Amino acid sequence: MKQLGRSQASLEAPLRRAKEMARQEVIGITEATRRRYLTPITGQELTYDEKKHQAIAFLAADPEPSEPGEDFTFIFGEVGITADTPYEVAQVVVNMAHTYKTSLGPMIERLRLLAGKRISEAATVLEVEQALAEFAEDIGEI
Secondary structure (H helix, E strand, O other), X not given: OOOOOOOHHHHHHHHHHHHHHHHHHHHHHHHXXXXXXXXXXXXXXXXXXXXXXXXHHHHHOOOOOOOOOOOOHXXXXXXXXXXXXXXXXXXXXXXXXXHHHHHHXXXXXXXXXXXXXXXXXXXXXXXXXXXXXXXXXXXXXX
């Protein structure tokens, strides 16, 4: 009796599926982590960017602006919410942007990219699962 063998593509299908599922899980975990620090509202990135630019310009202005004009609408709009004075608001905005740019953002991105590399290089479903578990543990510490 002749025995039928599975094709190479058929043999590799479970690993391909595991890798794709792991990649999607990495995306979901990364998004959830970023949402702890960045508001996921459409257009919010533009708002953060504009606030950062206004804050930098405000802190560089001499003398310190006493009215929002067109240049500092976000800064003056947050007085009494983010901080008590426009100067303090600008400081908070710059500090938050700096922290994300130099610490949180790069850490999250490095872990995401490293997980993608490990998943791509995995030779077995178990290695894929291990790569995903390591990623979830590492990013959970942020």
